[in-house]
Amino acid sequence: MTRPIRQRLEVPVAGGDGERYSLRMGPQHPATHGVLRVDLELDGETIVECTPQVGYLHRGFEKLAETKTYAQGLILTDRLDYIAAMANNVGYCVAVERLLDIPVPMRAKYIRTIVAEMSRLCSHLLWLATHALDIGAMTVFLYCFREREVLLDLFEELCGARLTFSYPRIGGVRQDVTGSFIDELQRFIDIFPSRIAEYETLIDTNRIWLKRTVGIGKITGEEALDLGLTGACLRGSGVDYDIRKHQPYDAYDQVEFAVPLGSEGDVYARYRCRIEEMHQSIRIIQQCIDQLPPGPIVDPDAPDLVMPIKAQTTIQAGRSEYGTGLIRLLRDENIYITGDVYVATEVPKGELGFYFISDGNNRPYRMHIRSPSFIHIGALSQIARGELIADLIANIGSLDVVLGESDR
Amino acid sequence: MNILLMLVWIIILFCVVMLHVAYATYFERKIIGRMQVRMGPMRVGWYGLLQPIADGIKSFFKEDIVPDRADKPVFLMAPIICLVAMMASLAVLPFAKGWVLADIDIGLLFIFAMSGLASYGIVLAGWSSNSKYSFLGGLRSMAQVISYEVAMGLSLVGVMLMAGSLNLTEIVEAQGDSFLGMYLMPQCIGFFVFFVSMLAETNRVPFDLPEAETELVSGYSTEYSGMRYAMFFMAEYIGMMVMASIGTVCFLGGWNGPFPVPFFPPLWFVLKVYMFMFIFIWIRATLPRYRYDQLMGLGWKLLIPVALGNIVLTAFMKAIIG
Amino acid sequence: MEPMEIAERLRSEFPEEVLQSYTHQGQTAVLVRPERIVAMLRWLRDTDDLRMNHLRSLCGVDNSRRKDPGLTRFEVVYNLYSIPHRHEIRLRAEVGAEDPVIDSVVELWSAADWMERETFDLMGIEFANHPDLRRVLLPDDWQGHPLRKEYPLKGEVEWAGMTELLEKVKELDQYGFQPDGNEQTSSGPSKEDK
Structure with missing residues (x-):
């Protein structure tokens, strides 16, 4: 297998008289999307060496999760990719359900698919906004936030939170959707395609944008696999890998959607992929709304250890649809199956994987999070080398990293 | 007595321009706000009308931070150089017939000289801050100003050829008998080159590389604060106004309009300048930023050859017609 | 290909290395010895009908408080996936308690670079032949490896x-x-x- 990108590391970067200096970009820098630090070795404005440094946001989630019950661990996932917290919640729940073999009612699956796609829209909108701002297109930023606001309002109506939702639960979701939520969502997805067209008029036909993105940060499909890229970064290079198609979870096998693929593997191809993904998300949400089946939203036997004592009493008084399984599991500590499982979900940033080991306790023995942002940042040094500072900014933007997820 | 009168005129001009600068920021924020589906300043005064005043007072009373390892005298001087150079160009601008402080024969050259001097301020600011981001900003600015100064100078040679003068008043008057009383039509190539270099010269989007906030965190002005930062800001806006005035004078027929205005002759001039300002803002709301090497390529490979071609063409036409 | 079938193929290819394989929730894991891990992963990646070309995750596990008997102190877990063939397998390489070290797989996947650095940082497992084995998430002068079971939850x-x-x-x-x-x-x- 040939790996040109790896060889790029050995080839000296051309240009300048070889007098180098170092520049520390971040952790406080407007274009590093949080607290990423990139140590640059520069020759003029050409990057000779690029060393990303992470860890400023490390909160030890993997260690913390070992001390929390499965249901309590859910709230940690809100703080991973805080831009698309709902997608992380869904990923976590899917993984625990697989580990403990908990069934999920169909209605809950559809609702989770809807909210996961909504959070994909949220994340892509924020990505587009900041990516465009990094390249200097300021108006797109505010246009995107206009639509993102509608989505956040919808989330607020659904579960009361705008940032850290903890709405999906192991074995279902927290509450049922209301009619007004569905109506509002329908109204949003009706107008949203025209809004995407609006962004495209500002960006796609713009010569300067094309000059800044086409041919920048090129990655071939083979290189992308080698670097471990997933999500739109991998699909932009033409590799057809979408976990929603490959290993469907929730209701993704019930809906029709296409996986947009790029071919060039540059910043522009990744941009096109994400724009197309937004269209596909709308398709998925529309189908889910149309097909949303009636029924319970939590399986009667699902354990939900996050419920406080007060909630238990209301359940015992018969005022909730949560079943007896919940209370049974609250009393008993060691009923779980032993074993390990790795479950990946397609979050907006790429493949978010949870590797769980259970040894029969009600807390995970080990939880490992495979976070796409972490691996994407690791790939940055190989992608950015030999390009200009301005291209590094475009590359960081197009890899779409979130430091909360990277540092865990 | 004459000197005293001159001083009074200078002070009046200074005050009027400062007020315009203050409200140009308001103008920009309001317009860009409307373009970006938001309101712009709304809180200070009626529709935020007192916002520029509040900003001025705020920056005046802010702490003036000088970095520890900065080259202190140069660091303190740089914004003043910038502002003074920009202010000096105002002296030769004819706002209406006879409304000019110094009607010198080399007005256009004087303005070039002054805008060249202003870039010294930026380069020195970047150098003396002793910060790499500022330094890169200063370097970018130097390269940018040098290359676009050439293009801009060449683009105006056509106007000089047609008017036969470097005196700004005479240039305006010479335009009287061309189409619409403007050089816009006969010099459309020159105007195109001038317009693009004008954006670059004033460090505006899409050529705002010296202060690209997402790359260089503000470039040369990263380490400045308070009033000194405000000076850079004022210099930039005065620069925009001066460039817009040059465009008005050289291509749009200066103070001439469809009909003369009694009592306030500069009305057409002011309107034309604000039209330029509006276009500045419109472009800022629309375009992303060029990359450093692309900017250089555009300047040297496209604008300068086009401007040279324009000179040849103009000289040729003049030889045939005149 | 069925996951159990892959495990069997692996066992016949590396009979000395494979210790045990099992399936949980439809996912097959293979317990292996660490010595020839690079050769095994290379075989899994390059064999035509396996083509495990996507290294999904790489992490360390501390087995010191696990109830299952007969496990070594540490293990390194590789989750592999084949994008062309859509099958997956998990390799659990056993690593001993004293001086935990295993060969690095950076030569197979560049992505393993940061994953191994993370495992080294948090679990203290060393990777031989790694090009740049430094801490990644924690500061360079940090003491200890937090994901080990004996690491205190509250620092003294x-x-x-x-x-x-x-x-x-x-x-x-x-x-x-x-x-x-x-x-x-x-x-x-x-x-x-x-």
């Missing part, structure tokens, strides 16, 4: 970097560094020292 001593910072604050206080309004709001460390 302050991290050296923090102590340095407090020293610096104390030093600055000597020069009368007292920002306005600090009295009411701050719970500054200098106060505690008095």
Whole structure:
């Protein structure tokens, strides 16, 4: 297998008289999307060496999760990719359900698919906004936030939170959707395609944008696999890998959607992929709304250890649809199956994987999070080398990293 | 007595321009706000009308931070150089017939000289801050100003050829008998080159590389604060106004309009300048930023050859017609 | 291909290395010896009908408090996936307690670079032949490896970097560094020292 990108590391970067200096970009820098630090070795404005440094946001989630019950661990996932917290919640729940073999009612699956796609829209909108701002297109930023606001309002109506939702639960979701939520969502997805067209008029036909993105940060499909890229970064290079198609979870096998693929593997191809993904998300949400089946939203036997004592009493008084399984599991500590499982979900940033080991306790023995942002940042040094500072900014933007997820 | 009168005129001009600068920021924020589906300043005064005043007072009373390892005298001087150079160009601008402080024969050259001097301020600011981001900003600015100064100078040679003068008043008057009383039509190539270099010269989007906030965190002005930062800001806006005035004078027929205005002759001039300002803002709301090497390529490979071609063409036409 | 079938193929290819394989929730894991891990992964990646070309995750596990008997102190878990053939398998390589070390797989996947650094950082497993084995998430002068089971949940001593910072604050206080309004709001460390 040939790996040109790896060889790029050995080839000296051309240009300048070889007098180098170092520049520390971040952790406080407007274009590093949080607290990423990139140590640059520069020759003029050409990057000779690029060393990303992470860890400023490390909160030890993997260690913390070992001390929390499965249901309590859910709230940690809100703080991973805080831009698309709902997608992380869904990923976590899917993984625990697989580990403990908990069934999920169909209605809950559809609702989770809807909210996961909504959070994909949220994340892509924020990505587009900041990516465009990094390249200097300021108006797109505010246009995107206009639509993102509608989505956040919808989330607020659904579960009361705008940032850290903890709405999906192991074995279902927290509450049922209301009619007004569905109506509002329908109204949003009706107008949203025209809004995407609006962004495209500002960006796609713009010569300067094309000059800044086409041919920048090129990655071939083979290189992308080698670097471990997933999500739109991998699909932009033409590799057809979408976990929603490959290993469907929730209701993704019930809906029709296409996986947009790029071919060039540059910043522009990744941009096109994400724009197309937004269209596909709308398709998925529309189908889910149309097909949303009636029924319970939590399986009667699902354990939900996050419920406080007060909630238990209301359940015992018969005022909730949560079943007896919940209370049974609250009393008993060691009923779980032993074993390990790795479950990946397609979050907006790429493949978010949870590797769980259970040894029969009600807390995970080990939880490992495979976070796409972490691996994407690791790939940055190989992608950015030999390009200009301005291209590094475009590359960081197009890899779409979130430091909360990277540092865990 | 004459000197005293001159001083009074200078002070009046200074005050009027400062007020315009203050409200140009308001103008920009309001317009860009409307373009970006938001309101712009709304809180200070009626529709935020007192916002520029509040900003001025705020920056005046802010702490003036000088970095520890900065080259202190140069660091303190740089914004003043910038502002003074920009202010000096105002002296030769004819706002209406006879409304000019110094009607010198080399007005256009004087303005070039002054805008060249202003870039010294930026380069020195970047150098003396002793910060790499500022330094890169200063370097970018130097390269940018040098290359676009050439293009801009060449683009105006056509106007000089047609008017036969470097005196700004005479240039305006010479335009009287061309189409619409403007050089816009006969010099459309020159105007195109001038317009693009004008954006670059004033460090505006899409050529705002010296202060690209997402790359260089503000470039040369990263380490400045308070009033000194405000000076850079004022210099930039005065620069925009001066460039817009040059465009008005050289291509749009200066103070001439469809009909003369009694009592306030500069009305057409002011309107034309604000039209330029509006276009500045419109472009800022629309375009992303060029990359450093692309900017250089555009300047040297496209604008300068086009401007040279324009000179040849103009000289040729003049030889045939005149 | 069925996951169990892959495990069987692996066993016949590397009979000495494969210790045990099992399936849980439809996912097959293979317990292997660490010595020839690179060869095994290379075989899994390059064999035509397996093509495990996507390294999904790589992490370390501390087995010291696990109830299953007969496990070594540490293990490194590789989750592999084949994008063309859509099948997956998990390799669990056993690593001993003293001087935990295993060969690096960076030569197979560049992505393993940061994954191994993370495992080294948090679990303290060394990777031989890794090009740049440094801490990644924690500061370079951090003591210990937090994901090990004996690592305390609540620290007894302050991290050296923090102590340095407090020293610096104390030093600055000597020069009368007292920002306005600090009295009411701050719970500054200098106060505690008095």
